[in-house]
Each structure stands twice: as structure tokens, then as C-alpha cells.
Amino acid sequence: MEYKEKLYLEWNENVHYALDFSKWWSKALGVWPWRPNQILCTVQASSIASIVMTAAVSSSMQLLTKGSCGVITDLLDILSGILVFSGTAVKIICLSFHQQQMRYIILSMIDDWLNINETKSCKIMYQYAYWGRLAFILQITGTFVAMALTTWIDPPTIKSEISQNDSAAIRHMLLAPSCWVPITMSLNVYLLYYSFMFIATFCSVLTYAGCDAFMFSAALHLCGQFEILEANIEDLSDEDNQSIQKYKIKKYSKRHNHLILLGKRMNILVSGIILSELLSNSVLICGSGIVVLATVQTGNVNRVVISWAARIYVWYMEFFMYCYVGEKIASHADRLRSIVYNCRWYNMSFHIAKDMEFMIMRNNYFCHLTGGDFLIMNHESFAKITKVMFSFFSVLRFMIEP
Numbered sequence: 015m016e017y018k019e020k021l022y023l024e025w026n027e028n029v030h031y032a033l034d035f036s037k038w039w040s041k042a043l044g045v046w047p048w049r050p051n052q053i054l055c056t057v058q059a060s061s062i063a064s065i066v067m068t069a070a071v072s073s074s075m076q077l078l079t080k081g082s083c084g085v086i087t088d089l090l091d092i093l094s095g096i097l098v099f100s101g102t103a104v105k106i107i108c109l110s111f112h113q114q115q116m117r118y119i120i121l122s123m124i125d126d127w128l129n130i131n132e133t134k135s136c137k138i139m140y141q142y143a144y145w146g147r148l149a150f151i152l153q154i155t156g157t158f159v160a161m162a163l164t165t166w167i168d169p170p171t172i173k174s175e176i177s178q179n180d181s182a183a184i185r186h187m188l189l190a191p192s193c194w195v196p197i198t199m200s201l202n203v204y205l206l207y208y209s210f211m212f213i214a215t216f217c218s219v220l221t222y223a224g225c226d227a228f229m230f231s232a233a234l235h236l237c238g239q240f241e242i243l244e245a246n247i248e249d250l251s252d253e254d255n256q257s258i259q260k261y262k263i264k265k266y267s268k269r270h271n272h273l274i275l276l277g278k279r280m281n282i283l284v285s286g287i288i289l290s291e292l293l294s295n296s297v298l299i300c301g302s303g304i305v306v307l308a309t310v311q312t313g314n315v316n317r318v319v320i321s322w323a324a325r326i327y328v329w330y331m332e333f334f335m336y337c338y339v340g341e342k343i344a345s346h347a348d349r350l351r352s353i354v355y356n357c358r359w360y361n362m363s364f365h366i367a368k369d370m371e372f373m374i375m376r377n378n379y380f381c382h383l384t385g386g387d388f389l390i391m392n393h394e395s396f397a398k399i400t401k402v403m404f405s406f407f408s409v410l411r412f413m414i415e416p
Contacts, residue, residue: 026127028127029123029127032127033120045106059109062217065217066106066221069210070103074096076190077096083192086304091191094302095189105290112282119279120232122272139242142237154224159324160325161216164188166321171185185197185199187208226335234342236273236343237342243273244346244350244353248353260365263370285384285386292333295332298325298329305322341391344390
């Protein structure tokens with residue numbers, strides 16, 4: 015590990031291409047594993063966690079004392095804020111608590127990019143890195159578009175004088191109903207409150223989008239390493255002498271074991287994050303779907319519908335990203351077992367055949383990406399989650415409709 019720690023200082027063009035987005039995002043949150051000023055980064059991460067937790071607690075207290083003004087969209091806005099703010103705090107805490115796992119994953123990625131020496135392997139790694147970068151761009155863009163639409167719907171009310179007798183006068187607030195902000199509140203206090211909610215929302219958007227995109231990129235890199243290992247094992251020849259065969263099998267076995275341990279460390283890092291998203295996003299997607307459906311049925315498709323549709327896209331994409339990479343990792347593990355078995359081990363020595371059998375047996379204990387260590391993230395889980403959400407959506411729709 016000391017050798018790999020030194021690799022952190024030896025970034026080249028390939029490493030920058032694969033990890034620049036992750037590095038910028040992690041430093042913005044203060045969770046980058048290598049900290050020139052550890053106290054400053056700790057204060058940075060703690061400040062963001064404190065801001066979003068304060069926003070979540072404040073919204074919860076306001077909901078208990080003032081209610082939701084009797085409008086379903088207001089209630090869903092409040093629930094969105096509380097769950098998103100709480101989920102943001104969970105993600106920052108998980109990333110800060112599992113710094114060792116995050117450091118191990120990033121060092122492994124740097125090591126792979128610095129030691130790439132084959133055109134075929136380079137092509138595979140660049141292909142997966144491209145999709146990782148694209149996921150970063152799409153996720154960051156999607157979440158910030160959703161935030162921009164939310165701000166567009168509820169911009170700050172700058173008008174300095176509002177008549178107390180004007181019952182139509184309201185003041186907008188992000189992820190909160192207007193009845194929480196009385197017109198008698200001073201303009202300075204109101205703008206301070208709005209700015210605080212805007213900062214909390216911005217921190218949540220940056221954390222949610224960046225965390226999911228980073229995990230997606232790291233998981234895709236792991237898939238690329240499995241694909242490279244599969245190609246190397248397929249090229250094993252029974253015509254080589256026994257010493258060369260033994261050297262290659264030993265090398266591939268160590269590489270295989272490293273990838274399995276990397277997958278387990280990745281699961282430790284994301285398991286709690288995935289669970290928090292499963293619990294919160296399911297409710298938010300169902301509620302947002304009801305708002306969109308009710309508005310469309312009235313024939314009034316406006317910016318409110320567009321905003322809620324953007325939120326559904328962001329939350330649903332988070333589900334899909336984890337299920338997709340979880341399925342891809344599992345499929346590579348199954349394929350590697352088949353590739354090892356289909357090699358010409360029957361023409362090799364008994365000892366080499368036993369080593370290859372060990373690789374197959376080791377693959378049976380491969381670690382999947384899970385939500386809370388009980389739900390395996392794959393295509394089957396994605397279908398089940400979607401089915402449950404639609405069932406929950408139907409029940410909520412019949413309960414709310416007159």
C-alpha cells in the first residue's frame with residue numbers, strides 16, 4: 015500500500031481523464047482521501063453535513079407546527095426537502111467514515127492507469143472511463159437542471175413592501191410552502207432564510223449527483239478490469255512450457271483475488287448509501303408521479319410539471335445506475351468462471367489445473383453491490399423495485415383522488 019500511496023503523486027494524462035471529475039467533486043465536499051490540510055477538509059465536510067441536517071430538522075419542525083398549507087404539492091416539496099437533506103448527510107457521513115475504502119479504490123484505479131501497457135487493454139479502459147465521465151456529466155447536469163427549475167418556480171420575492179391586508183401577497187421559499195414565510199417577516203430575514211435553503215439545496219444536489227456518478231465510474235472501472243482479465247485468460251495456451259503457464263496462472267489468480275477484494279470494499283462504501291436512496295427515492299418518485307399525473311389530467315402542463323418530471327428522472331436514474339453496474343459486475347464474474355473452465359486445462363499439468371479450479375471456486379464468493387447488505391443490486395432488483403413503486407403509486411393515487 016505504501017507503494018500505491020506514492021502513485022497518487024504520479025498522475026499522467028490517462029489518470030486525469032479517468033479521475034478528474036471525481037477529484038474535483040470530492041475536494042468540493044471535503045471528502046477527498048488525500049488532504050493537504052486535514053483540519054480544513056474535516057471542517058468543510060462537517061459544515062456541509064451541518065447545513066443539510068439543520069435544513070432537514072428545521073423543515074421537520076415547521077411541518078409539525080405549521081403544516082403544509084393544505085396543498086399536496088407543498089407537502090411533497092417538504093418531504094422532498096427533508097428526505098434529500100437527510101440523505102445528503104448520510105452520504106457525507108458514509109464517505110467520511112469509509113475514507114480507507116475510498117482511498118483503496120482510487121489508488122487501485124490510479125495503479126491500473128499508470129501500468130497500462132497494451133493497446134487492447136487501453137481501449138477497454140478508455141471505453142469504460144468514457145461512460146463514467148458521461149455519467150458524471152449527465153447526473154450533474156440533470157440534478158442542477160432540476161434545482162434550476164425548482165428555483166425558477168419559487169424565486170425569491172424581492173418586493174420590499176407588501177401590504178399586510180393583501181391576502182394574495184405571498185413569499186416563495188425553496189422546498190417549503192409560502193405559508194411558512196409570513197408577509198410580516200422583514201425582507202433581510204426572509205432573504206437570509208431563502209439563501210440558507212438555497213445553499214442547503216445546492217449542497218444536496220452536488221453531493222447526490224457526484225456521489226452516484228463517482229460510484230458508477232469506479233464500478234465501471236472494475237468491470238473493465240474484469241474484461242481485461244477475461245481476455246488474458248482466454249489467451250492462455252497449452253503450448254507454453256509449464257513454468258510460463260504456472261507464472262501466468264499465478265499472476266491471473268492474484269489479479270482475480272485483488273478484483274474481488276476491490277468489489278467487496280466498494281460494497282462496504284456504497285451499501286449504506288444505496289439503502290438510504292432506496293428508502294427515500296421510492297417515496298419521492300411515487301409522490302412526484304402523482305403530482306405530474308394530476309396536473310396532466312387537468313390539461314395544464316406548465317413549469318411545475320417539468321420540474322417534478324426532472325426530479326423523477328434524477329431519482330430514477332440513481333436507482334438504475336446502481337442496478338446496472340451491480341448487474342454488470344455480477345455478469346463479468348459469471349463469465350470469468352466460464353472462461354476459466356473453457357480453457358484447455360485438460361492439456362495442462364495437474365497442478366496448474368488445480369490452480370484454475372481454485373480460481374473458479376474463489377469466484378463463487380464474489381461480492382455483489384447491495385443495499386444495506388440484504389438487497390442485491392441487479393436487473394431483477396430494479397424490476398422488483400419498479401413494480402413495488404408502481405403498486406405504491408396506485409394506492410396513493412386512489413387515496414388522494416376525490
